Amino acid sequence: MSVPLDGVEKELSKLWDSTTRKDGHAVSFNLVAFCASPDDLPRARGALARVALEFPSRTLSVACYASTAPEITARVALHCHPSEGHEPRSEDVDLEVRGGARAWVPGTLVKLRVPDLPVYVWWVGDLPDEDTLFDRLVEHADVVFVHSAEMDLRDLSRLSSLVEWAKGGYAIGDLNWARLRWWQEFTARFFDDPASRAHLGALERVTVAHTPREPGAPMSTQAALYAAWLAVALGWDTSAPRWSRDGATTTLTLRRGDGQDVTVRFVEVPRDDILAGCLDRAVFEAGGCRWELYRSDNPRVLCWHGEGEGLVLPSLCVRVDVPDEARMLSRLLHRPERDALFERTLHAAARLTAPVAPAAPVGADGGGAS
Amino acid sequence: MNDNPLREGIASDRIPDPCTVVIFGASGDLTKRKLMPALYNLAVSRLLPPGFSVLGVARRPKPDEVFRAEQHEGVSQFSRRKPVEEVLWNDFAQGVGYVQGSFDDAATYVSLRERLEHLDRTRNTRGNRVFYLSTPPAEFSGIVRGLAGAGLIADRKDTSRFSRVVLEKPFGVDLHSAEALDTDLHQVLSESQLYRIDHYLGKEAVQNMLAFRFGNAIFEPLWNRAHIDHVQITVAEDIGVEGRGKFYEKAGTLRDIVQNHLIQLLALAAMEAPVAFDANAVRDEKVKVLRALRPLSREDVYRYTVRGQYHPGGVSGKAVPGYREEPDVSPTSRTETFCAFKFYVDNWRWHGVPFYIRAGKRLARRITDVSVHFKAVPHRLFADSPAEDNVLALRIQPDEGITLRFASKVPGPRNLLRPVNMEFRYGAAFGGSGPEAYERLLLDVMLGEATLFTRSDEVRTSWEHFSPILDGWREGPEPEPYAAGTWGPASAEALLTRDGRRWRRL
Numbered sequence: 001m002s003v004p005l006d007g008v009e010k011e012l013s014k015l016w017d018s019t020t021r022k023d024g025h026a027v028s029f030n031l032v033a034f035c036a037s038p039d040d041l042p043r044a045r046g047a048l049a050r051v052a053l054e055f056p057s058r059t060l061s062v063a064c065y066a067s068t069a070p071e072i073t074a075r076v077a078l079h080c081h082p083s084e085g086h087e088p089r090s091e092d093v094d095l096e097v098r099g100g101a102r103a104w105v106p107g108t109l110v111k112l113r114v115p116d117l118p119v120y121v122w123w124v125g126d127l128p129d130e131d132t133l134f135d136r137l138v139e140h141a142d143v144v145f146v147h148s149a150e151m152d153l154r155d156l157s158r159l160s161s162l163v164e165w166a167k168g169g170y171a172i173g174d175l176n177w178a179r180l181r182w183w184q185e186f187t188a189r190f191f192d193d194p195a196s197r198a199h200l201g202a203l204e205r206v207t208v209a210h211t212p213r214e215p216g217a218p219m220s221t222q223a224a225l226y227a228a229w230l231a232v233a234l235g236w237d238t239s240a241p242r243w244s245r246d247g248a249t250t251t252l253t254l255r256r257g258d259g260q261d262v263t264v265r266f267v268e269v270p271r272d273d274i275l276a277g278c279l280d281r282a283v284f285e286a287g288g289c290r291w292e293l294y295r296s297d298n299p300r301v302l303c304w305h306g307e308g309e310g311l312v313l314p315s316l317c318v319r320v321d322v323p324d325e326a327r328m329l330s331r332l333l334h335r336p337e338r339d340a341l342f343e344r345t346l347h348a349a350a351r352l353t354a355p356v357a358p359a360a361p362v363g364a365d366g367g368g369a370s
Numbered sequence: 371m372n373d374n375p376l377r378e379g380i381a382s383d384r385i386p387d388p389c390t391v392v393i394f395g396a397s398g399d400l401t402k403r404k405l406m407p408a409l410y411n412l413a414v415s416r417l418l419p420p421g422f423s424v425l426g427v428a429r430r431p432k433p434d435e436v437f438r439a440e441q442h443e444g445v446s447q448f449s450r451r452k453p454v455e456e457v458l459w460n461d462f463a464q465g466v467g468y469v470q471g472s473f474d475d476a477a478t479y480v481s482l483r484e485r486l487e488h489l490d491r492t493r494n495t496r497g498n499r500v501f502y503l504s505t506p507p508a509e510f511s512g513i514v515r516g517l518a519g520a521g522l523i524a525d526r527k528d529t530s531r532f533s534r535v536v537l538e539k540p541f542g543v544d545l546h547s548a549e550a551l552d553t554d555l556h557q558v559l560s561e562s563q564l565y566r567i568d569h570y571l572g573k574e575a576v577q578n579m580l581a582f583r584f585g586n587a588i589f590e591p592l593w594n595r596a597h598i599d600h601v602q603i604t605v606a607e608d609i610g611v612e613g614r615g616k617f618y619e620k621a622g623t624l625r626d627i628v629q630n631h632l633i634q635l636l637a638l639a640a641m642e643a644p645v646a647f648d649a650n651a652v653r654d655e656k657v658k659v660l661r662a663l664r665p666l667s668r669e670d671v672y673r674y675t676v677r678g679q680y681h682p683g684g685v686s687g688k689a690v691p692g693y694r695e696e697p698d699v700s701p702t703s704r705t706e707t708f709c710a711f712k713f714y715v716d717n718w719r720w721h722g723v724p725f726y727i728r729a730g731k732r733l734a735r736r737i738t739d740v741s742v743h744f745k746a747v748p749h750r751l752f753a754d755s756p757a758e759d760n761v762l763a764l765r766i767q768p769d770e771g772i773t774l775r776f777a778s779k780v781p782g783p784r785n786l787l788r789p790v791n792m793e794f795r796y797g798a799a800f801g802g803s804g805p806e807a808y809e810r811l812l813l814d815v816m817l818g819e820a821t822l823f824t825r826s827d828e829v830r831t832s833w834e835h836f837s838p839i840l841d842g843w844r845e846g847p848e849p850e851p852y853a854a855g856t857w858g859p860a861s862a863e864a865l866l867t868r869d870g871r872r873w874r875r876l
Contacts, residue, residue, distance in 0.1 A: 187376055233378060301458070
């Protein structure tokens with residue numbers, strides 16, 4: 001139902017009144033999804049709808065369309081649980097923005113947010129190269145979510161700058177980083193074992209296999225973040241990365257804390273059942289021992305295997321979440337705050353990939369007028 | 371794990387060290403319905419360590435494969451996640467085995483030790499064991515002695531490995547038996563190695579009582595005798611004894627519900643803020659409440675307690691038999707299926723505030739509810755309106771949530787007030803079903819986190835109050851009859867009405 005902006009609150013009240021929850025409902029935060037392209041709107045809406053069932057919230061989706069007549073129209077709805085008697089959980093406002101009205105979006109959102117509650121902004125799609133709307137949108141945000149899996153390697157550098165710039169204001173969360181959580185957890189779990197941990201400082205070679213993301217790219221942003229995380233956690237020197245390439249395999253050589261080299265090989269593996277750019281396997285080698293973490297035939301099941309003298313590592317298989325945007329958003333919303341490890345990793349990833357990242361297009365402008 | 375640099379800063383759940391859970395009485399219903407589904411769900415939730423193993427111990431001979439198949443069937447039927455994910459089950463089941471033996475035979479513990487040592491070698495369980503005694507309480511002391519005799523209990527000072535023992539209630543049937551059990555257990559185990567399960571404490575809504583009270587600044591200033599008139603706690607079931615007549619004849623409602631679950635709710639409602647959210651700090655505060663409960667003299671037992679027994683009636687539109695007609699129940703039984711109490715907590719905060727508590731079977735509906743009734747306004751400005759107190763109710767089950775009742779003006783020219791309820795329901799707000807109580811509690815045992823388990827002095831102090839009540843009842847009249855499907859005997863109503871109050875309409 002399309003409603004004038006001034007009628008949004010009234011229409012939402014009417015909707016609640018027509019349900020069993022007319023005596024009141026909980027709200028924890030405002031979650032805004034700004035779609036850089038209207039093509040992103042359906043998936044953004046889908047993700048918001050699922051997140052809204054987990055967290056009582058007001059979701060606002062914004063999509064901009066080309067037009068000569070500037071206008072913003074709204075639709076309101078309630079997010080209802082599909083299986084629990086269609087119980088309403090959260091409320092939703094969709095904004096359709098036409099033409100020059102794009103510039104009015106920040107002010108409109110201020111008016112439509114539930115006051116006195118946190119505001120989280122999800123910038124859906126690629127990061128704009130230059131768009132003052134982005135700056136104005138995030139001005140009142142507590143956390144801004146991006147998805148670096150949708151970006152190319154050079155955007156890691158831009159994200160890194162953004163993190164620095166945002167310090168003291170909002171925090172930045174990355175859905176791609178949230179996706180890495182289980183890989184980090186199970187990599188760490190390997191080395192909780194004291195016998196394995198003894199080798200950690202002397203890793204000789206790491207192989208990171210991932211599905212292709214962009215033709216010709218040396219690795220996906222997710223693989224780069226994973227390698228950068230290892231480098232940060234294990235104290236490898238990221239200031240002077242050495243790169244080489246052999247066919248589909250790209251090799252990064254870094255200096256360990258003890259002055260010895262460690263190589264990280266990035267290998268592309270085509271696999272249709274997992275998302276582009278996602279990790280498929282990580283192998284660690286040191287002192288004749290080998291630890292392997294891999295997806296089974298079921299892409300949602302991660303397994304591990306380790307062998308070598310003195311190691312007793314029973315096999316382990318665990319199910320991981322479906323790595324969709326709703327799940328990742330939800331994971332970030334459980335701890336909507338600055339993540340120092342992410343920031344350090346992002347800076348390291350930007351440094352490491354700078355020599356192999358594609359150059360920025362000349363005169364790039366992804367945002368349009370604002 | 372702390373010196374693993376890969377752990378630094380990652381958002382990970384706490385994972386226990388590799389260990390083996392040994393379940394005594396593994397052929398029983400609890401293993402099939404609760405324990406194994408809980409462990410499987412922990413595996414699905416990625417919360418178990420690598421090499422995690424389970425050994426069932428029971429009298430009947432059976433090979434490992436048969437035990438695994440039985441448990442697979444149990445998990446398929448009772449797990450909150452269905453269907454069973456075979457790839458995960460197969461991985462989990464690699465660590466599942468069975469040891470046959472009698473609990474009073476030393477050879478059982480020798481076999482068990484050999485199996486555990488084998489698991490240490492092949493699955494790297496590092497000598498860490500959790501012994502879960504899913505057996506009748508009469509077996510507890512013997513099993514613990516058997517474990518000690520076989521060298522299966524690690525010294526509590528040995529930080530390289532752990533041995534923990536989990537006990538299911540009841541922890542004694544009166545003060546004397548509870549103390550005797552404690553003495554037996556403490557000959558072998560330190561208190562820090564003992565985990566007495568009260569599954570109520572594993573419920574999200576019960577834990578939310580602490581979150582609500584101590585995570586919000588606005589309620590605590592009102593949470594005392596200056597503002598609160600009285601507190602009511604109800605643990606009501608609409609079911610009967612469900613084939614457990616033999617057990618219930620010996621237990622009764624006081625031993626089954628009140629002395630443990632209900633007294634825990636009272637302690638959580640009345641306790642002071644702990645200095646930290648850790649096991650000893652929280653339990654210290656609960657014990658202080660129990661110590662402050664005013665003891666009931668023999669005369670008080672008749673004045674401040676009510677016991678009832680259900681007679682035939684109707685529940686959910688169906689006729690149900692009376693307690694004495696239930697299987698395995700004596701036709702002249704004096705066992706109570708309902709009881710109600712009026713307690714005072716004699717401390718600075720609660721002086722003069724009565725706590726009315728009640729529990730029973732075959733009541734009007736299944737509900738667990740803690741309600742705080744605030745004092746009336748000092749001066750009634752709105753004389754035309756009925757006086758209604760503010761009530762803050764914490765619903766534990768079903769539909770966990772919080773309700774606040776306050777007065778609101780009815781629109782119109784008159785100053786007419788009506789009570790309205792502001793409701794918050796966890797399920798509607800946050801959705802999804804959380805982990806089962808046993809998942810949380812089993813994980814906590816493996817992690818060595820004892821906050822949600824009952825400490826020895828809590829059990830003892832509770833019995834110090836309830837043993838004299840049981841003695842008084844034994845010498846008193848029969849339980850008062852009440853029709854199944856009602857809220858208990860008339861005396862339960864009178865317990866409040868003579869104080870000018872009434873039970874909340876639930």
